Amino acid sequence: MSYFLQNYTLTYTPLSPIHIGTGDSYEPTNYFIDDGTLYEFDTGGAFAALSETDRIELNKIVNARANEDMLKAVQRFFYDRRKALMPWAVNAIPVLNGVADYYDQRLGKSINRGVMAKLEIDRTAYNPITRQPVLFGSSIKGAIRTALLSHINDKHPLSRLDADKFILDDLDQGERRRREREQKLIFPKLNERLFEFKAGKFELDPMRLVQISDAKWSEREYLSAAQVVVSVNRKKELKRDKQGNEIFSQAEKNENLCKLLESISAWRYRAFSGQVNLQNFADLKRSEKVPSAKLLFKIEQIAKYCSKHYLPILKAEMKIMRERGFLDSEWDKNIQALLGKMADKLLSGQAFLIRVGRHSGAESVTIEGVRHIKIMKGNPEFQSQTKTLWLAASDPKQRTNLLPFGWLLVEIHPGDAPVNEWTELAELCQSQHGQARLWAEKQTEQKIRLTTEREAAERRRQLEETERQQRLAQEKEVERVRLAQHQADELRRANMMPEQLQIEALRQQLEQKQASKVREQIGGPLYGDLRKLIDQGVSWPNEYKLELLEVAKIVLEFIGASGNKKAKELLRTLQ
Numbered sequence: 001m002s003y004f005l006q007n008y009t010l011t012y013t014p015l016s017p018i019h020i021g022t023g024d025s026y027e028p029t030n031y032f033i034d035d036g037t038l039y040e041f042d043t044g045g046a047f048a049a050l051s052e053t054d055r056i057e058l059n060k061i062v063n064a065r066a067n068e069d070m071l072k073a074v075q076r077f078f079y080d081r082r083k084a085l086m087p088w089a090v091n092a093i094p095v096l097n098g099v100a101d102y103y104d105q106r107l108g109k110s111i112n113r114g115v116m117a118k119l120e121i122d123r124t125a126y127n128p129i130t131r132q133p134v135l136f137g138s139s140i141k142g143a144i145r146t147a148l149l150s151h152i153n154d155k156h157p158l159s160r161l162d163a164d165k166f167i168l169d170d171l172d173q174g175e176r177r178r179r180e181r182e183q184k185l186i187f188p189k190l191n192e193r194l195f196e197f198k199a200g201k202f203e204l205d206p207m208r209l210v211q212i213s214d215a216k217w218s219e220r221e222y223l224s225a226a227q228v229v230v231s232v233n234r235k236k237e238l239k240r241d242k243q244g245n246e247i248f249s250q251a252e253k254n255e256n257l258c259k260l261l262e263s264i265s266a267w268r269y270r271a272f273s274g275q276v277n278l279q280n281f282a283d284l285k286r287s288e289k290v291p292s293a294k295l296l297f298k299i300e301q302i303a304k305y306c307s308k309h310y311l312p313i314l315k316a317e318m319k320i321m322r323e324r325g326f327l328d329s330e331w332d333k334n335i336q337a338l339l340g341k342m343a344d345k346l347l348s349g350q351a352f353l354i355r356v357g358r359h360s361g362a363e364s365v366t367i368e369g370v371r372h373i374k375i376m377k378g379n380p381e382f383q384s385q386t387k388t389l390w391l392a393a394s395d396p397k398q399r400t401n402l403l404p405f406g407w408l409l410v411e412i413h414p415g416d417a418p419v420n421e422w423t424e425l426a427e428l429c430q431s432q433h434g435q436a437r438l439w440a441e442k443q444t445e446q447k448i449r450l451t452t453e454r455e456a457a458e459r460r461r462q463l464e465e466t467e468r469q470q471r472l473a474q475e476k477e478v479e480r481v482r483l484a485q486h487q488a489d490e491l492r493r494a495n496m497m498p499e500q501l502q503i504e505a506l507r508q509q510l511e512q513k514q515a516s517k518v519r520e521q522i523g524g525p526l527y528g529d530l531r532k533l534i535d536q537g538v539s540w541p542n543e544y545k546l547e548l549l550e551v552a553k554i555v556l557e558f559i560g561a562s563g564n565k566k567a568k569e570l571l572r573t574l575q
Contacts, residue, residue: 014267
């Protein structure tokens with residue numbers, strides 16, 4: 001390890017559901033939920049699982065007018081065939097009972113406008129090859145940046161000039177909008193001032209010396225990496241109207257504002273691992289392109305400043321949730337136990353807390369002392385605290401046993417040293433795996449069955465494909481022979497004399513009658529045409545008379561008149 005580059009391994013243990021969005025989602029027409037599990041399938045898998053009849057039906061559905069009814073029909077189509085699709089699922093994750101009920105109630109139905117969009121499930125960041133979640137290094141680095149800025153600021157308020165920009169009372173609409181736009185520039189400027197660099201001079205940003213890799217999933221128990229939850233909004237403070245009824249937030253009253261989220265599962269012991277490199281220029285000659293020496297943070301400092309920033313936020317939020325009756329009591333007990341077990345590691349900088357991802361809360365992503373959080377109401381205002389919490393739930397109406405989003409325990413390990421086990425943390429995490437382990441065991445058994453079904457289905461499909469190819473080959477050969485015969489017949493006709501062409505026409509008429517198995521009497525059309533041809537043939541050369549005579553015998557035999565007196569007289573005219 002060179003003197004200017006310090007390398008560490010970071011292991012991450014999710015303590016609560018974490019959702020790091022990418023804009024990707026499970027579309028309602030590319031997944032179904034069955035028996036507490038979400039099954040994702042792709043187009044290739046769907047077509048492999050569907051029968052020819054199903055494909056024709058699906059083609060009719062998707063070729064209909066593109067509207068909500070068509071989308072619902074596609075969704076219902078795949079759900080009705082979920083058992084056939086299961087063996088071809090590319091991903092399976094657990095969903096909470098309330099989420100499954102929410103899905104069942106809205107599947108293919110028009111409860112109100114926008115229901116189809118409500119069944120989209122936002123995906124957390126994931127590796128497209130392994131389909132396991134990842135923690136972006138940019139997310140970790142952003143959380144660390146906020147903690148370091150908060151430490152440097154040391155709770156100091158904004159300057160008077162900057163603070164005045166947040167005062168929106170008694171302003172006309174135009175001035176209000178202008179000041180709101182200006183506020184977007186305050187925190188980038190604050191970032192530059194605290195870290196002592198200017199826009200365009202990013203080589204002086206101390207965070208450029210902190211290089212954090214994406215963290216890959218490395219959990220060893222083969223439990224589910226993620227699950228689907230509902231994000232719900234709850235007021236921090238209990239308020240009542242004049243009649244004594246509780247006042248709910250707008251998001252709480254409107255279930256359409258809830259969102260289905262795929263979230264990394266909590267209590268997965270060291271589920272992620274990644275690297276951090278710190279460039280150290282402290283011993284080098286100072287340069288205009290190197291950040292200030294006081295901003296060259298050691299790994300222990302980063303850890304301590306992160307815990308200093310995030311730990312009070314965790315405790316404050318838990319206190320609010322506990323008082324409001326929202327907090328899951330089991331989770332509360334385990335976090336309290338963990339904080340006691342990890343106190344020494346936090347103090348020594350061997351581990352730290354951060355918060356990442358969606359619904360981390362405005363307090364977690366802003367700097368203490370200068371928080372001016374926009375509170376949406378009739379006339380927006382800015383305050384130092386939010387009024388509501390976004391929490392992870394099983395059901396949109398749930399108000400107890402809720403969890404906060406985004407909490408992550410990070411451990412630091414020297415890059416050239418073995419990673420020692422933290423037995424207490426491992427045991428605490430394992431004690432929370434009851435439901436997850438049952439689901440995993442069930443999935444393991446089911447995977448064996450589904451693999452067998454898929455292999456059997458693939459063998460059937462291969463056999464069907466082989467038979468289809470054989471039929472096609474046979475049909476092609478029959479067509480080739482027919483075409484060759486047709487060409488030969490055409491060539492033969494081209495060389496025929498007029499008399500032979502008339503005989504050939506009679507022969508073809510006979511063949512058609514034979515094919516249709518329709519026998520005629522002596523007075524029928526076939527007999528009539530034969531009689532006319534014989535009347536002409538009496539004057540033909542002998543060779544054509546003989547050819548006509550042979551055909552005439554066959555015609556008379558077919559219509560059952562070979563022994564008839566009139567038929568015999570007709571034949572004698574040619575002899």
